[in-house]
Amino acid sequence: MSDIMKTVWYAIISLFVITNYGLLLNGLVRKIVARAHGRLGPPLWQPYIDIIKTNAKRTAITHGIMFFLGPVFRLAGGLGTYLFIPALYGSAVFANLSFSGDLLLVMYFIFFGQLGMALGAGEGGHPYSAIGVSRGLSQMTAFELPFSLSVIAIAMQYKTLSITGIVAAQQGGILSWTLFSNPFAAVAGLIALLGMNMHSPFDIVIAPQEVPIGPPTEMQGSFLGMLQTNRAVFTAAKLVLFMNLYLGGATNIFSMVLKTFCLYMLSVITGVSYPRFRTEQSIRFFLKIPTLIALAGIALASLR
């Protein structure tokens, strides 16, 4: 088998694993949230049934070309984010398509899907879509600031933008993780992760009971199926990225599952404990303390 075919097959296997992991994680989180409410909650495999059902819809309506392309861009953003992150350090199968300098590409892909979705949802013409999009883009610009500053601190500290390089620099014991070698950068990045995962108090985009579900209001059938698949892939991809940046990566799948699960619980527990911010409160929050913490992280990295 040629090298390219090998890479493609490895990427497919890796995607398959991460999609299922993301779906099971979503199912488990619904269960955990239900237990926090004192309910039993849906079965663990409910996300699978939901995806099959939305794809089994017999009719679908469209509002134009961008409406078609919106979910495609969103899914491409999710797949792109994952495929350029080395999921397991030192593994050929889970190395994906990463190369040196790929942290910037991954940051671009995180942004890309949301922009595509904004265009697609805008063509749906529903007022709640437009409100959701404007809220989402403004919140994203706000949490990108601490996240980017934190990435700059990491790049200064390890003198590389390659995620593999960053993970390699953190090997050798728990104290060499960024979380302990540069706690300011890590805390700022993890607060940005709370915003990215869009659980409460930062769920102003979907905002149930407020702008019912925001951007995907008009999406139905397989459009929605694509968004649901992306939700699983993208959530897992972001967790893997943050694990690589702050928690020293993973060398086997068990430590990856353990670390990403703990990272996700950070969002979930915050989500069930706090009510929702208003849009301006959320933006102000990110521009104040997390940004200052991230600047402290840069200062700490430059002192070394």
Next chain:
Amino acid sequence: MPKIQDILKLANDGLPEHEREYFCDARPAPYRPLAKYVEKFMNWARANSLWLLGFGTGCGAIELRPLMTARYDMYRYGIAPRPTPRQSSVFIIGGYASVKTTKRIIRSYEQMQAPKFVIALGSCPINGGMYWDSYNTINRIDHYIPVDIYIAGCMPRPESLIAGFEKLKQLIKDGKADGANQYIENLEWYKANQKKIIKDWNMPDYNW
């Protein structure tokens, strides 16, 4: 002689002339089920992931709230509320439907994507109930949209709603919940009934 495409188009004559071009005038077409076992599998998925349209159309909607709480917990049956007709598959007519509400019910029902199911909750949508002689409520909702399950009572308790959902699941799994096709095949009859009571028909003939 008029072309076949023009005969199949909807007239949309409730709309003013200059607004007609903004709306779709194609006629909806009935669908055929897929191959036997594929359809069976799809029906299983449809039955186990029922998304409710979260519109309360009458006083019975108050009985839907306890379903979401810890006591009844509809989520464990794969039932979840959805805020938009585009994504939901079950429409619950919660109690009496006034003429004004019926217009919105029709509009929301047509915006849902097939396969879609309707549950008539309480006595009022079945035979008028205590509003049977009211001047502005309709007596039978199934003259205006097809209904799959009737849950009688005034008001039915959340337990009977859950029993209704279980019955609906069985119908879907057996492939008998076919309201969307029934509506499209008998569109003339339904539209005539709807236009008889809704005097200010200022929407397209089919709300795509």
